[in-house]
Amino acid sequence: MFLTGVFYFLLSLRGFFKSKRPASDGTMRRFAVILPAYNEGQVIRFSIGSLVNMAYPADKFDIFLVADHCTDSTVAMACSPGVTVLEHSGPDNKPGKGRALKWACDRILAMNKHDAFCYFDADSLAHPQFLSVMNAYLAAGEEAVQGRQLAKNTDSWLAKILAAGHIISNRFFQRPKYALGLSATLHGKGMCFSRKVAALYPWDKTCLTEDLEMQMRLIRHGVRIAWAEDAIVYDEEPADVRQYLKRTVRWTRGSLDTARRHLSGLWRRAAACRDVKAFEGAVYCSQAYRFGMVIMTAALIYYTNDSFNFFVWLYLQVSCARFTVKAMSLFPLVVYPAIALLLERAPLDIFVAYFFQPVLGIFRLPVFLAGIFRSRTEWGRTEHTSQVAISDLVD
Secondary structure: OHHHHHHHHHHHHHHHOOOOOOOOOOOOOOEEEEEEEOOOOOOHHHHHHHHHOOOOOHHHEEEEEEEEOOOOOHHHHHOOOOEEEEEEOOOOOOOOHHHHHHHHHHHHHHHOOOOEEEEOOOOOEEOOOHHHHHHHHHHOOOOEEEEEEEEOOOOOHHHHHHHHHHHHHHHHHHHHHHHOOOOOOOOOOOEEEEHHHHHHOOOOOOOOOHHHHHHHHHHHOOOOEEEEEEEEEEEOOOOOHHHHHHHHHHHHHHHHHHHHHHHHHHHHHHHHHOOHHHHHHHHHHHHHHHHHHHHHHHHHHHHOOOOOOHHHHHHHHOOOHHHHHHHHHHHHHHHHHHHHHHHOOOOHHHHHHHOOHHHHHHHHHHHHHHHHHOOOOOOOOOOOOOOOOHHHOOO
16 A cells, blocks of 8 residues: 555656647547436536537537436437437346447447547536547547546535545646556546447446446556546536435445456556556556555554554654654645645635545545445436536636
């Protein structure tokens, strides 16, 4: 755990320097823009509005709304010029993002008319330059690209805390990983895959975190995921604790499932092929077990309290141990990440909200336990209600 922290801290130092955006080769590739939705009548018009108005030739991209077992006004709201509605109602009569994506992509691939596939969520908004930036990355030879994710709503303290997390992650995690030749992290929206990748690696129908599963599967097969800093996607953050917990439990369950499927394969590829991308992917994937390891380590330290314990002995060897440990914890976990907020000129309320992030730590144990015992196939929808348009965010 300590070495993992050191590894990512050293990696993050590259985040102080921006990488150059690749130049377009003049070719305007044709994109399939795919938008899965399950009962998203409250927000779907804002997402479609941002996609329809992207600054890219209208004849070079097609928007597909994948209505997954919708029973509300989603389909009616999505029926507008430039949008093709694909209504999915599988034989099991259960909604699921991965299942709907696989079904839709098989049909779009069969059209044989698109060079690349872009994926968004019904609650997300695309920056007007999104496709232009992705076109440049494809021209540079990238096969899979993740755009920069930011929060579109900051109307509650919980949303502000999560918005601060995105800013820090973009600066000190995504940017340095891409600059140093590693694979970026997929977020489920703002993603772009070449037609080749979309055809070779169909979406998993059962995993609760289909984006993380796809990320690890691509890395296992040697496909690097690039990060496009200028291709921005705005995502809705949970407005209350109930929504946050529901989403986090699903992510925890999906992360554990993904680790079970891919962790050993990532380690094998890292060792056999000396693939640094697979090594970092394995380290990242292993974080699914970190809370369990912390609990086990704490229990063992307590159990061996009356006998020799290496961690306790090492702690006692440090001069001014209490102060030193506190300083070593506060700097990388509190002070250093806050630098990213200053560099990105985050609003004052977002900056202040970051320091309340430890409050979310009280949910880690129940979320981890719920993630362990949750069904592997039960997909749960997070309610989206944020009435934010792209014009509210971009001039």
